[in-house]
Amino acid sequence: MKKFxxxxxxxxxxxxxxxxxxxxxxxxxxxxxxxxxxAEFLFVGARGRMxxxxxPEAQFRIEGLPVVGMPRRRSFRQYVxxxxxxxxxxxxxxxxxxxxxxxxxxxxxxxxxxPALLCAQLLRIPTLLQEQNSYAGRANRLLSKRAKKxxxxxxGMSKYFRKQxxxxxxxxxxxxxLRQLPxxxxxxxALGLPKEGxxxxxIGGSLGAKTLCDAVLAGLEQLKEAxxxxxxxxxxxxxxxxxxxxxxxxxxATRVRAIEFINDMPQAFAAADVIASRAGAIAISELTVxxxxxxxxxxxxxxxxHQTKNAMALxxxxxxxxxxxxxxxxxxxxxxxxxxxxxxxMKAYSMRIKRMAKPDAAQAIARLAISLAExxxxxxxx
Numbered sequence: 001m002k003k004f005x006x007x008x009x010x011x012x013x014x015x016x017x018x019x020x021x022x023x024x025x026x027x028x029x030x031x032x033x034x035x036x037x038x039a040e041f042l043f044v045g046a047r048g049r050m051x052x053x054x055x056p057e058a059q060f061r062i063e064g065l066p067v068v069g070m071p072r073r074r075s076f077r078q079y080v081x082x083x084x085x086x087x088x089x090x091x092x093x094x095x096x097x098x099x100x101x102x103x104x105x106x107x108x109x110x111x112x113x114x115p116a117l118l119c120a121q122l123l124r125i126p127t128l129l130q131e132q133n134s135y136a137g138r139a140n141r142l143l144s145k146r147a148k149k150x151x152x153x154x155x156g157m158s159k160y161f162r163k164q165x166x167x168x169x170x171x172x173x174x175x176x177x178l179r180q181l182p183x184x185x186x187x188x189x190a191l192g193l194p195k196e197g198x199x200x201x202x203i204g205g206s207l208g209a210k211t212l213c214d215a216v217l218a219g220l221e222q223l224k225e226a227x228x229x230x231x232x233x234x235x236x237x238x239x240x241x242x243x244x245x246x247x248x249x250x251x252x253a254t255r256v257r258a259i260e261f262i263n264d265m266p267q268a269f270a271a272a273d274v275i276a277s278r279a280g281a282i283a284i285s286e287l288t289v290x291x292x293x294x295x296x297x298x299x300x301x302x303x304x305x306h307q308t309k310n311a312m313a314l315x316x317x318x319x320x321x322x323x324x325x326x327x328x329x330x331x332x333x334x335x336x337x338x339x340x341x342x343x344x345x346m347k348a349y350s351m352r353i354k355r356m357a358k359p360d361a362a363q364a365i366a367r368l369a370i371s372l373a374e375x376x377x378x379x380x381x382x
Contacts, residue, residue: 009036009373012100014044014093014116015108016051017069020282024130024362025051025108026058027172031366042100044093046111063096065089067111072301089115097123103373104128106365107143114139121146126372130365132171132281133306134313136160148372151365153281153358154313169365170358171285176266178289178359187270193257197228200336201272203262204236209278211328212297213239217246219333220253226337230255232271234262274339274346276332279311287320288357293349295321295335297328319352 013029015021025043032039045051047064055062067089071078093116097105105120106128107113120127121143129147131140134154144150144161151169158166181187185195193199204212216233223229233256235243240260247253262268269275269290277283279298287294296314298307315322321339323331339346 008038008040009104009370010040010042010100010102011369011373012042012044012097012102012105012116012120013108014105015110015113016043016045016055017049017110017112018280019050020132020280021108021110021113022049022051022054023174024132024172024282025106026055026060027175027362028106028108028130028365028369029060030058030175031172031362032369035363035366035370042096042102044096044112044116049111063092065092065112065115067115069111070303072303086115090119093119097125103376104369106130106369107140107147108132109137109140114143117143117147126376128365128369128372130169130172131157131161132285133310134281135304135306135309137303137306149368151361151368153285153361167364167368169368170361171281172362172365173282173286173289173359174265175362177269177286179266181266181270181290184270187267190264190267191232191257191271193230193232193271194228197230198273198340199230199232199271200274200276200340201232201234201268202276202332202336203234203268203283204278209236209297209299210239211299211325212276212278212332213243215297215328215332216256217243217250218329220250220256222333222337223255224251226340229337229340230257231336232257232259232268234259234268236260274336276336279307281306281310284310284314285358285361288353289359291350291354291357293321293339293346294319294353295323295332295339297323297325297332300325314353314356317352317356319349319356321349 013025041060043055043060043062046067066085068085097119104126107117108130117127127147129150131152150161150165151167153171188195202212235258243258274293276295279296296311298311311322314320
């Protein structure tokens with residue numbers, strides 16, 4: 001016979017590096033906290049990455065590991081550094097797991113996910129993986145062999161994971177995007193945009209994207225010929241000063257609003273008529289919830305080209321337009337202006353992408369994690 005638990009459940013959530021890992025991790029934590037207000041949390045991220053700021057802002061405790069991403073170039077020195085940092089992260093994860101003693105460890109991907117998940121599995125702590133992409137990475141494929149559950153966002157993932165472990169949940173998105181978007185006119189005023197006319201939002205993920213910045217700069221002459229259209233460009237820190245300088249020198253560039261990092265994404269999405277984006281899994285999930293017409297430009301600089309696979313899955317469903325990274329400079333501005341000038345196509349793309357939304361993904365993953373924790377303790381909720 002099951003007993004009632006006599007202490008709060010403990011959840012360790014590991015991963016980060018980019019917004020595509022950090023924001024889902026926070027969303028899962030918030031969903032668990034909503035179900036179990038007394039739950040205890042420890043987040044594990046990578047030192048010096050954005051999660052070290054974003055997670056505490058969401059009122060969660062976080063510890064940083066000294067890990068780095070696996071090098072994509074064949075460099076002996078980089079591989080030695082990667083292995084050294086991974087082992088350091090493994091040792092720190094081992095200590096944290098013994099100190100915190102979580103009931104479940106949830107991996108959301110990113111630099112810090114693998115060492116923490118591997119330690120948990122060696123200690124026989126139940127683990128839950130969240131695979132965000134349509135193509136599973138090597139780390140998750142290996143870790144899935146001992147994971148209790150693998151939450152996925154795309155069909156056909158049984159070619160990577162055990163069928164009995166797979167749960168189709170979709171990808172969690174930021175909770176503020178699940179509420180009704182703010183008023184468009186008020187959002188445009190807050191961003192310093194004209195209330196009338198059309199707005200194209202160009203976002204390269206939380207870190208920005210050089211290709212998308214260059215594509216906007218390359219299309220300034222075309223933009224001059226489209227009166228009433230304004231472009232909002234999230235540049236990221238590395239590109240901001242360069243883009244600002246280029247816009248200052250360019251004639252007729254006053255209708256490009258360059259922003260280093262957009263803190264209020266619901267406001268930016270509300271202001272936009274069309275969105276151009278990279279094709280990270282979480283970016284795509286947010287676009288499906290927002291339901292605006294979208295153009296995807298997958299980054300080629302990601303593990304196993306997973307962004308192209310993500311984009312192709314939506315393109316084949318007729319839900320987005322797709323442009324290769326190598327063609328962005330010559331095509332992106334033209335495609336955005338063409339779509340803005342075609343209300344019927346905009347309506348069709350909006351309708352198709354909305355059908356793919358999974359707004360309750362964080363809640364579904366939270367319920368799975370809670371179930372695993374309680375099952376491991378042999379208890380049931382009060």
